[in-house]
Amino acid sequence: MTEAYVALEGGHVLEGRGRASGTARGELVFTTAYTGYEESLTDPSYEEQVLTFSYPLIGNYGVREERFESDRVHPRAVLAKELTEDVAEWLESEDVPAVDHIDTRDVVTDIRDGGAMKCGIAVGEDVTEEDALAELEQCKAMSDHTDIGAQVSVDEPVVHGEDNDGETVALIDCGAKGSIVDSLIERDATVHVFPYNATVDDVAAVEPDVLFISNGPGDPVNFEQAITLVEEFVEDTPVAGICLGQQIVAEALGGSTEKMDFGHRGVNQPVLDLESGQVVMTTQNHGYTVAEPGEHLEVTQINVNDDTPEGIDGVEYDVITRQYHPEANPGPEDTLDFFDDVLAMASGRADSRAVPADD
Numbered sequence: 001m002t003e004a005y006v007a008l009e010g011g012h013v014l015e016g017r018g019r020a021s022g023t024a025r026g027e028l029v030f031t032t033a034y035t036g037y038e039e040s041l042t043d044p045s046y047e048e049q050v051l052t053f054s055y056p057l058i059g060n061y062g063v064r065e066e067r068f069e070s071d072r073v074h075p076r077a078v079l080a081k082e083l084t085e086d087v088a089e090w091l092e093s094e095d096v097p098a099v100d101h102i103d104t105r106d107v108v109t110d111i112r113d114g115g116a117m118k119c120g121i122a123v124g125e126d127v128t129e130e131d132a133l134a135e136l137e138q139c140k141a142m143s144d145h146t147d148i149g150a151q152v153s154v155d156e157p158v159v160h161g162e163d164n165d166g167e168t169v170a171l172i173d174c175g176a177k178g179s180i181v182d183s184l185i186e187r188d189a190t191v192h193v194f195p196y197n198a199t200v201d202d203v204a205a206v207e208p209d210v211l212f213i214s215n216g217p218g219d220p221v222n223f224e225q226a227i228t229l230v231e232e233f234v235e236d237t238p239v240a241g242i243c244l245g246q247q248i249v250a251e252a253l254g255g256s257t258e259k260m261d262f263g264h265r266g267v268n269q270p271v272l273d274l275e276s277g278q279v280v281m282t283t284q285n286h287g288y289t290v291a292e293p294g295e296h297l298e299v300t301q302i303n304v305n306d307d308t309p310e311g312i313d314g315v316e317y318d319v320i321t322r323q324y325h326p327e328a329n330p331g332p333e334d335t336l337d338f339f340d341d342v343l344a345m346a347s348g349r350a351d352s353r354a355v356p357a358d359d
């Protein structure tokens, strides 16, 4: 008989139904997304986390590789109310433990009350509560994964869209979602994807029109080399960033970041553009936020629910960043024009102010 245990920080142990076996540990977070489980599970930003789906049925439209954001599943383990056979088999084949028949309402309430927390998971024929507790015991805080970039980044530079005629983008891969690269190539850009620890010389060699810092897992302060790149390039080269990228840009330019209690993860996070007064719906996955933008950056968009910075613009430099995921996989697609704005900034065709288009 397959046993399945989830040990939460503080020692409380939940029992569920084992759907994919193994042991794991990570930071327990939840997403409210009701669609896009293929995209979430392959999003490198979930590295070292255990993902709880608050939507009760996950897997009802199958598993299709064309929806994947990277070449593997990144959460260390998955919790849900009900996982379909398709998803359970996929997770088993990826060696990612999965537990369902969990009361995810309780788990989400615990995370909302206590913040993202450590957890340990044990699923298998002969596992016990103690195995889950032993995993919990070894679980590190997210900020203690100091070289997490190495787990998710390319090892060597890769070029996409080599024959395109548009702007040259240097994308620093801190755990980039594939659809960010796709969104740029579709707009005729040539994208040089660099490892998270690329040097100034590596990047300068391709003479980029824009330095673009990707999304990625963990604490932005641990991406020291990407922070250095922004500091070195910003005076002469436009800079863009998504999610972790926004946080790295803020750290580089005199701002600061902080950990949120339980973050924003879902596909219906409302964002207000302060200049136009327009609200857009966004896809999000983050647990840190920009606390202070600093004197070189200005907050241009905020989250309607909690006022946290969602869009940032350079005061004197060409900089635009987003905390949400404008590449919008799985959607909603209100924010795709961010990529047009970034490439216009890169080509000098526009000032850096990015306002969602009026419909």
Ligand SMILES: NC(=O)CC[C@H](N)C(=O)O
Binding pocket: 045, 214, 215, 216, 217, 218, 219, 220, 242, 243, 244, 245, 285, 286, 287, 288, 289
């Ligand atoms: N999706 C991301 O880039 C996440 C950024 C960062 N790891 C956070 O949790 O806030």
